Amino acid sequence: xxxxxxxxxxxxxxxxxxxxxxxxxxxxxxxxxxxxxxxxxxxxxxxxxxxxxxxxxxxxxxxxxxxxxxxxxxxxxxxxxxxxxxxxxxxxxxxxxxxxxxxxxxxxxxxxxxxxxxxxxxxxxxxxxxxxxxxxxxxxxxxxxxxxxxxxxxxxxxxxxxxxxxxxxxxxxxxxxxxxxxxxxxxxxxxxxxxxxxxxxxxxxxxxxxxxxxxxxxxxxxxxxxxxxxxxxxxxxxxxxxxxxxxxxxxxxxxxxxxxxxxxxxxxxxxxxxxxxxxxxxxxxxxxxxxxxxxxxxxxxxxxxxxxxxxxxxxxxxxxxxxxxxxxxxxxxxxxxxxxxxxxxxxxxxxxxxxxxxxxxxxxxxxxxxxxxxxxxxxxxxxxxxxxxxxxxxxxxxxxxxxxxxxxxxxxxxxxxxxxxxxxxxxxxxxxxxxxxxxxxxxxxxxxxxxxxxxxxxxxxxxxxxxxxxxxxxxxxxxxxxxxxxxxxxxxxxxxxxxxxxxxxxxxxxxxxxxxxxxxxxxxxxxxxxxxxxxxxxxxxxxxxxxxxxxxxxxxxxxxxxxxxxxxxxxxxxxxxxxxxxxxxxxxxxxxxxxxxxx
Amino acid sequence: xxxxxxxxxxxxxxxxxxxxxxxxxxxxxxxxxxxxxxxxxxxxxxxxxxxxxxxxxxxxxxxxxxxxxxxxxxxxxxxxxxxxxxxxxxxxxxxxxxxxxxxxxxxxxxxxxxxxxxxxxxxxxxxxxxxxxxxxxxxxxxxxxxxxxxxxxxxxxxxxxxxxxxxxxxxxxxxxxxxxxxxxxxxxxxxxxxxxxxxxxxxxxxxxxxxxxx
Numbered sequence: 001x002x003x004x005x006x007x008x009x010x011x012x013x014x015x016x017x018x019x020x021x022x023x024x025x026x027x028x029x030x031x032x033x034x035x036x037x038x039x040x041x042x043x044x045x046x047x048x049x050x051x052x053x054x055x056x057x058x059x060x061x062x063x064x065x066x067x068x069x070x071x072x073x074x075x076x077x078x079x080x081x082x083x084x085x086x087x088x089x090x091x092x093x094x095x096x097x098x099x100x101x102x103x104x105x106x107x108x109x110x111x112x113x114x115x116x117x118x119x120x121x122x123x124x125x126x127x128x129x130x131x132x133x134x135x136x137x138x139x140x141x142x143x144x145x146x147x148x149x150x151x152x153x154x155x156x157x158x159x160x161x162x163x164x165x166x167x168x169x170x171x172x173x174x175x176x177x178x179x180x181x182x183x184x185x186x187x188x189x190x191x192x193x194x195x196x197x198x199x200x201x202x203x204x205x206x207x208x209x210x211x212x213x214x215x216x217x218x219x220x221x222x223x224x225x226x227x228x229x230x231x232x233x234x235x236x237x238x239x240x241x242x243x244x245x246x247x248x249x250x251x252x253x254x255x256x257x258x259x260x261x262x263x264x265x266x267x268x269x270x271x272x273x274x275x276x277x278x279x280x281x282x283x284x285x286x287x288x289x290x291x292x293x294x295x296x297x298x299x300x301x302x303x304x305x306x307x308x309x310x311x312x313x314x315x316x317x318x319x320x321x322x323x324x325x326x327x328x329x330x331x332x333x334x335x336x337x338x339x340x341x342x343x344x345x346x347x348x349x350x351x352x353x354x355x356x357x358x359x360x361x362x363x364x365x366x367x368x369x370x371x372x373x374x375x376x377x378x379x380x381x382x383x384x385x386x387x388x389x390x391x392x393x394x395x396x397x398x399x400x401x402x403x404x405x406x407x408x409x410x411x412x413x414x415x416x417x418x419x420x421x422x423x424x425x426x427x428x429x430x431x432x433x434x435x436x437x438x439x440x441x442x443x444x445x446x447x448x449x450x451x452x453x454x455x456x457x458x459x460x461x462x463x464x465x466x467x468x469x470x471x472x473x474x475x476x477x478x479x480x481x482x483x484x485x486x487x488x489x490x491x492x493x494x495x496x497x498x499x500x501x502x503x504x505x506x507x508x509x510x511x512x513x514x515x516x517x518x519x520x521x522x523x524x525x526x527x528x529x530x531x532x533x534x535x536x537x538x539x540x541x542x543x544x545x546x547x548x549x550x551x552x553x554x555x556x557x558x559x560x561x562x563x564x565x566x567x568x569x570x571x572x573x574x575x576x577x578x579x580x581x582x583x584x585x586x587x588x589x590x591x592x593x594x595x596x597x598x599x
Numbered sequence: 600x601x602x603x604x605x606x607x608x609x610x611x612x613x614x615x616x617x618x619x620x621x622x623x624x625x626x627x628x629x630x631x632x633x634x635x636x637x638x639x640x641x642x643x644x645x646x647x648x649x650x651x652x653x654x655x656x657x658x659x660x661x662x663x664x665x666x667x668x669x670x671x672x673x674x675x676x677x678x679x680x681x682x683x684x685x686x687x688x689x690x691x692x693x694x695x696x697x698x699x700x701x702x703x704x705x706x707x708x709x710x711x712x713x714x715x716x717x718x719x720x721x722x723x724x725x726x727x728x729x730x731x732x733x734x735x736x737x738x739x740x741x742x743x744x745x746x747x748x749x750x751x752x753x754x755x756x757x758x759x760x761x762x763x764x765x766x767x768x769x770x771x772x773x774x775x776x777x778x779x780x781x782x783x784x785x786x787x788x789x790x791x792x793x794x795x796x797x798x799x800x801x802x803x804x805x806x807x808x809x810x811x812x813x
Binding site: 580581584585588592595596599 | 689705709712713733736737739740741742743748
């Protein structure tokens with residue numbers, strides 16, 4: 001679809017190829033589910049959130065993203081990008097009465113505009129070369145010079161990375177996602193940050209192959225982002241913040257997969273690049289589904305208990321069984337465990353890392369695969385903590401006892417997303433096919449190679465799905481055996497984690513910090529700040545323990561990086577006195593200067 | 600006639616100069632009233648075509664409004680807020696006089712280089728208008744009280760009027776009347792606003808208004 005547009009250089013040019021289609025599918029499905037859920041959420045949260053702006057900004061966000069992935073003109077792309085960024089800002093600062101929400105909104109706005117600035121400059125470079133803003137013209141233009149290529153690459157990496165949340169550009173993510181209402185954070189985390197990846201993939205398809213060292217850099221950056229994200233997720237107490245850090249992890253995995261794709265392109269190995277890019281796209285799809293599911297269930301828990309603190313929930317499985325079941329599906333998927341969809345993308349990535357056709361980089365690739373499994377292990381700890389502390393055991397607080405199941409308006413969209421997670425886990429073939437077609441847009445393989453690879457990998461993945469199905473059947477059989485064999489014997493149900501105590505209290509249960517302590521002990525001292533007053537003497541009076549995990553990128557490094565600029569900012573502050581007289585003086589000085597200059 | 604109008608123009612500039620160095624608010628208001636009266640007479644003196652009914656109307660309107668009504672409103676305002684003197688100007692009176700003298704010099708310099716139509720009525724008109732304009736601006740900048748700022752604004756407006764007089768032979772009188780009405784309403788509103796500021800802050804220092812921001 002092409003319509004003329006009065007903006008300079010702009011054409012209202014929309015088109016769909018398989019890459020757009022994959023992302024459009026994600027945007028529409030998640031947008032639909034989160035939107036329906038949002039209605040239930042808004043009506044249940046009575047007065048906390050202004051309803052009309054919430055609806056407006058949410059709709060604007062989804063529509064702008066749908067247009068974004070179909071845009072075939074850089075100006076249209078940037079306009080959609082900006083609408084998306086601004087409507088997300090509106091969603092983040094919906095509850096602007098709270099101080100921390102305002103702070104998060106400000107931080108987000110700063111970050112997103114820094115990113116937009118980079119994108120604008122990057123597209124300006126491309127335009128200078130091609131003389132047009134059309135994607136087709138950019139693709140057909142003569143190759144860029146070395147300097148232009150490098151600067152465009154970095155500009156786009158920073159611009160899109162700011163949105164996607166690559167380390168250390170993720171700083172806004174863990175602040176903004178908890179601040180937004182849950183359906184908005186589902187849309188933001190499930191799709192909006194993936195628009196950064198879409199942009200990066202689209203840019204790879206336009207710019208062509210990058211060098212080997214750059215692609216290795218992308219893989220390292222991705223793996224580091226993932227490890228960093230999941231390690232921080234394991235240490236969080238606020239469950240929405242935990243999910244936000246887990247988004248950083250998944251983005252890191254996707255970036256690593258895209259880096260693998262770039263590596264294949266740089267080596268001229270099309271099947272490797274096809275594998276890498278399709279792993280990236282498949283994991284993007286999967287992440288969109290399970291992360292938005294997790295955010296929606298986090299929202300249901302937040303509505304029911306009124307807290308985002310993991311330590312004050314607990315025991316919700318008995319109170320809200322449906323939400324618990326759906327969250328269990330999401331948690332399993334997000335860990336990347338076999339019978340669900342999270343596994344399929346990661347499995348492709350493992351296969352890519354372990355193909356070992358390149359003897360020189362064999363150490364790097366085996367380390368990368370090891371790193372990926374370390375990340376998976378952390379994910380399991382994080383999400384057993386998430387699920388265990390929120391849904392198992394006994395309620396830690398009064399508000400958790402009074403929780404109740406949310407309305408079906410909220411449950412049905414969650415059900416749809418969970419069903420998608422299950423379906424892709426059992427029948428990964430069709431998702432793989434979509435991902436392969438999308439990836440072929442970037443790596444441009446020969447049709448013969450493409451169909452051979454597709455056949456090979458879909459056969460393998462179907463086997464994975466089959467094994468998943470077998471696993472489900474096994475679980476069902478065991479469950480049935482347990483049921484029938486316990487029928488005859490008397491059973492007694494004790495409190496969870498009672499550990500043999502006759503009358504356990506909720507205070508004796510695991511806390512989040514104690515659960516994740518063995519895994520996160522490595523980070524003691526330099527990432528975790530502890531403050532404790534140990535019990536003292538035979539009759540200790542009071543003791544306390546408090547630990548917090550500040551984000552080093554946001555709270556330590558960024559201020560250090562920015563401190564040289566403070567002097568620079570202080571100067572215009574001096575001019576801006578806020579006094580009428582000074583402004584008049586400036587106006588007069590300007591007028592006189594103009595008069596003297598011109599005469 | 601020509602000589603008389605020159606004297607009048609010099610007087611107008613001197614009035615502005617005097618207002619710059621005067622700390623008494625009532626004195627300032629009287630000066631601005633005198634300046635307004637001079638401005639009212641001026642068109643009659645420089646019009647070569649003689650007295651038309653139109654020019655008479657404008658002149659008399661100007662005379663009454665700037666010479667009597669506006670000073671009346673302003674003195675009402677200061678009587679209400681009980682302020683007699685501008686005590687703490689940002690720049691002292693002597694220094695403002697010096698700057699004012701400097702501005703007069705600059706305006707003569709600028710006027711000499713300004714590309715103007717040839718048939719200007721009197722040679723002094725443009726430099727005087729520029730200097731009155733600049734001194735009004737200076738007054739707005741260096742004074743703190745709201746009343747003196749209004750006076751500065753009036754002076755500024757007088758400068759604009761003079762400049763307009765210099766270029767247009769017969770300004771459409773409807774527009775002139777409109778401008779006069781505008782100024783009157785502005786001063787009227789400011790007089791009321793000054794009272795409100797005084798009531799809210801116990802002072803009419805505009806610096807207090809800064810506190811209304813963040």
